[in-house]
Amino acid sequence: MLTHAGQSLGAPHAGGLFQLLRDGLPRTRAELVTMTGLSRPTVAQRIDQLLELGLIAPVGDAVSTGGRPSSQFAFNPTARVVVAADFGASHARAAVTDLGGTMLAAHAEPRSIADGPEAALAWLTDTALRLLDDAGHVPTDVAGIGIGVPGPVEFSTGRPINPPIMPGWDRFDIPAAIHQTFDAPVLVDNDVNIMALGERTVAWADEDDLIFIKVATGIGAGVISGGSLRRGAQGAAGDIGHIALARASDVPCPCGNRGCIEAIASGKAVAHSLTRDGIAAETPSDVIALVKSGNVTAVQAVRQAGRDLGEVLTACVSLMNPAVIVIGGTMAQAAEHLVAGVREVVYARSIPLSTEHLTIAPSRAASDAAILGAAQLAIDAALSPERIAAALGLGVAVLSA
Template sequence: MPRIHSGATSAGDLLHLVRSGRATTRGALQEVTGLSRATVGQRLDRLFRAGWLREGAVGRVESPLGGRPSVHLEFDDSHAVVLAADLDTHRARAALLDLRGSILARYEGELAVDAGPDAVLTTLARWFAVLLKETGHPAGAVCGIGLAVPGPVDPASGIVVQPPIMPGWDGVDVPALMRRAFAAQAGGPDPDRGDALGTPVLVDNDANLMAYGEQRTAYPDCAAFALIKVSTGIGAGVVVGGELYRGVDGGAGDIGHVRVPEGADEPCTCGAHGCLAAVASGRALARRLTRAGVPAAGGADVRALLAAGNPAAIRLAREAGRRVGEVLATVVTLLNPGVLMVGGDLAGTPFLTGVRELLYERALPRSTARLQIVPPALGEEAGLVGGAALVVEHLYAPARVEERLAALGF
């Protein structure tokens, strides 16, 4: 078993080794880190006192000379819970999850994002309070909140930046508002607490968190994973090497605003004309169906029409898939992903058929030789699972573990 650099062997590093499964006994930790038995014991003791580590099953004797059998170490996923929410344009989902990403309770309801951040976040906080009460968890058990929003987000601050379909949200400090709303509705910790024990609120684009949740759950070994969400708008999330790729300032994946020839005369919500979202999103298809005498207000209505087998909706969905597939040919050639997942309101056979038709026609054969084009595995829960995973990975990263242990006095 190869060793890691001796300088990277804090208590946080030991916890990471256990969580990843790379070293799950005291002996294995000594072997990987090169630390003495006493030092490993001291650092593990801090993790035990914090309640983040526990002893599990007894294994085999590690030494060929005999001795006591090894005791396996496990990350204690019961010591805290995570809250997550996924906002769409007219609906939202909220969930309480354990630290391994399993949903313990879930709520879904109508919630218009254009009601503005104060109203929306207050409602989410109220839903969170209900979930905590239903499961018997106090607000103090919440270690963090993950929030998926349908717009661009600055990854460093969690501030929404110029969102085309989120009026009133531009430049808003969503994490601060969410902390205050949670404290008011659920009795959470002091929302202005700035130390390592405050409740972190991590905000990201919905397609990013869907991609993160799906990749970690269904395709953990995929080195390059891309997800396309086609609902009211069109966005993409990319996971490379197990990490979200957000670009310089969170703008990566905004393919809905790539200009396409077919949309030259179609206005987009961003203020431009000719965007992919203006011709191939759920909103665009709803508009075209309504013009044709089939009333539809948005992507959810188009999804219902597709489920009912409406011929006009099926035809338009396939055409929209071709338009999206044409853009994705460039994406696939650039990224060379192993998995391309297509989700959202339009994700179904007609749309996927259209995507495949144009994608395989336009992309280089070398780029598609090992490509899987698949529907979602988690479906509507992907953003929730991804939001919770983002919180957990943030909180239990080695450097953050050290900050939190110090704040706890361990």
């Protein structure tokens, strides 16, 4: 899980104490007193508050050193659920998970993001209600909703900002639309950001500095630095697809410029390149099929795309000094060749100090990265110290409202 900015172990409410228990490890009152420096009566009071909310539950007694065994308490991930959604250019997926991120029910289907926000969000609310019923829950059990969309997002408001492939979505108030059905916090973010969050949650929980690269129809990056997602001033951080590359200087890009990495190394660009060479390929999936069939020209094209991407990532390594670079998206299905090309350039051209312990690997969460990241976005908001403090001050219903 991502760390909470400003969080301290001595937070003046049970929400701060709860963050220590989110790792799921059982702890006694005495252990929590030692960890927080709070008094025993204060810790006992906060445990009682968290028990009332259902966020923790008693577990087996600790080993006794004589006398009465000490009771242990641990995070109860079944206390509430969250709804997660991942919208792509041509697909949509929704899921219900518990507060630990375990998927309880999910559904995916082809959908065009160009159909507009009203149709997409109506689909989401209808699907979420059905999935909640399938999982044995009701709308009031929902503690948060996380949504990923394929475009820049003003995170503070949940509104897409000038998204190039999302006609009709510009500045659309997504949270307000969802609140017509669900009375829960709604968090909206760029799809690559939530993929980075999902990947870290699933596979790299101990790494605080990670760059997730999505290579599909386009190219984008999600950046985690110091344990937190970095969105930038206008939510455009990670838009590496439009960094200029000398080798592509004469190649036009849909953004209006020439020479963008996306214009020569995205799945769509590789497909067009193969078509020009007389090998039929219209989509990134076609490229993957050719690679898997052993087509040498397709393999060489994907390897070159990796090298080109490596040129850009060499600068990212120098700037961010990540511990891990993860390659995901449709083209990661050809990871053996794509990642090899990236490694070839990054390891050769970065300074040794930056690459000594650098891991460059294909996504482990794969197609689940986005939906799990959307769930984690909602979970982190629902279980924040501030949210729990509000629940304690205004009643249990606030946690799911």
